[in-house]
Amino acid sequence: MTQLSTEKKMSCWLGDYNDTSSLLDAMCRQSIPWLEGEGKENDIIISSRIRLARNLKGFKYRSQATPKSFVSILKTVLDAVGQVSEFYGYVSLNLNTCTKSEKNFLLERRLISPGFAADTIPRGVVIAPGEKVSLMINEEDHIRIQSMAPSLNLNNAWEVIRTIDNKLSGILDYSFSEQFGYLTACPTNVGTGLRASVFVHLPALTIAGKIKQIFEEMGPSEVAIRGFYGEGSRVQGDIYQVSNQLTLGRVEKNIIKRMHLVAQNLVEKEREERENASVEHRAQIEDRVVRARAIVKAAKLIQSTELLQLLSDLRLGSSLELIDPVDYRLFNFLIITTQPAHLQQIFRKQMNSTERDRIRADYVRSQLPI
């Protein structure tokens, strides 16, 4: 990979694809491996994620950096990425050459963050084949590496990201302090720079109104709760991103172990609630499930936010056998592909919101065997 000119990679390195739109088209037709979990926690844990925050010695942090230094960072990181075999076959996108729809597509795909999409500085995203590993350059930190794994597989995600991080650290000069560990733009990431997250589907606990108390008991200083699309995104479709708050003074393995236990504990609580819901909550669950099925079958228009809730209700209904069972992977897939930019990419046209709502209603009806 090293023979590629950095200039070319910076303006978008698309590999075998003609242009960004062709790449996104291909992504629409591919499966999303990190959503394809099998195994016993698959009904509740959608996926696991590890991300590392890294910065380069000799370059200013984001708040003090100049456009020129952003470009230097981009060049430096892209050159390093080209030397890491785990990225072989990667594509990279310069965000400033992407359209709004393309940025939204990447956001819906969870390859970039909302802040990164909205930014205007020179910045890029690197996506390894299969989308299990990706890397943002010039987000809050110079480098944000992400490793995704299906269902409850934090260890697997950690092994992958650790290998890549080790290789990159052999090429790049990371900002590192013997006393504190990895230095980051925001003090909350200093130390390991590691965030271990699980995406958990907790509809029964949500209906029962027990979420707040459960998360309070976990200790808000220890565990952070966010929506599916990360910081600043609200919880939709009863899917919570649960991750560690503390990164300093901890060993990576321990953070991951702790989050694994948190996830298992949530699975247990959600199962308990599904099995032993009170008469009142049981009635609410049944009502939601039959309504969701009726609405998906009948509606002419469905907004994306509403659909996330309908999919959540049906997913729960499937788990409780209130409707004919549906493969969880289909729900996971639809969570992503029914979002606005994905719909436009799948149907290859720009649409206004009413058109999208109509196409979305037809599309989800054609996909879901209910």
Next chain:
Amino acid sequence: MTQLSTEKKMSCWLGDYNDTSSLLDAMCRQSIPWLEGEGKENDIIISSRIRLARNLKGFKYRSQATPKSFVSILKTVLDAVGQVSEFYGYVSLNLNTCTKSEKNFLLERRLISPGFAADTIPRGVVIAPGEKVSLMINEEDHIRIQSMAPSLNLNNAWEVIRTIDNKLSGILDYSFSEQFGYLTACPTNVGTGLRASVFVHLPALTIAGKIKQIFEEMGPSEVAIRGFYGEGSRVQGDIYQVSNQLTLGRVEKNIIKRMHLVAQNLVEKEREERENASVEHRAQIEDRVVRARAIVKAAKLIQSTELLQLLSDLRLGSSLELIDPVDYRLFNFLIITTQPAHLQQIFRKQMNSTERDRIRADYVRSQLPI
């Protein structure tokens, strides 16, 4: 009627009924004539209402009155009512002997106001057979007489109430000023003391977001907009109570004529919107109608507020022939009978909200031929 002791009437005069509960039972089985409009505006105008505010000379206004004077007013007015042939066969209820459920029933039936239900002073309601005429004693004013008529029939309601008012004025000594007209507790009612209202169902204009502008154009100082249950109640099920603001310096006939024109104008605008909705609003209308049908058919639980919206959507769907036509009178009837206190009276049991929501879903499904 004059031979009845006032004491008995004050503690509740129930006519042929054994107790309040038997009365309400009978009311549940009777039709509600003012909701049974026929004729050309029936799809949009649900009913018409005239109310008069009157006070008695020699008695203090509400804010300065003592419990003793409230009792005197009650006695005086009940005696007068017994002498008016239009009230023949009436019942009267002392609100302080009614249970919360009974008061809610009367409120849902539009026989008393929210403020009157919540009050604690000696006060009563007189209901003429058929519920087209009723009278609150010791509401904001000493007397509030109400005349209801189905569909757009303000003149009819006016003729009825005028006759009663004339007769009462021959028995009672009204507070009246040559300069201002009838004197009332709140200055906004001084003059004629008349409020002429129409209850209009405006779903298409609501979906199109045109309601605010239309009412602004009518002149907010001239026309007041409220919910179905009057002052302080919010608009539900796209049903607006539209009435005159001004009562002073106007002749009754002119107020009524003006409100009749306002109602006709609203009918015209709503029809225009139903026929010529934009592609986007047409799509929204169709979506709402098919969803409402699917939800009513499937739901295990339906809350009363949601049901008002579902009935509104189906009423519109029936009018536009998006579903098999349903008699408007059935929708009007269900608007009242699916409210919490009515459900409890119909099914003769106190229920918690989840039980009511379940019974309501079953009940509406059994009633609506969709």
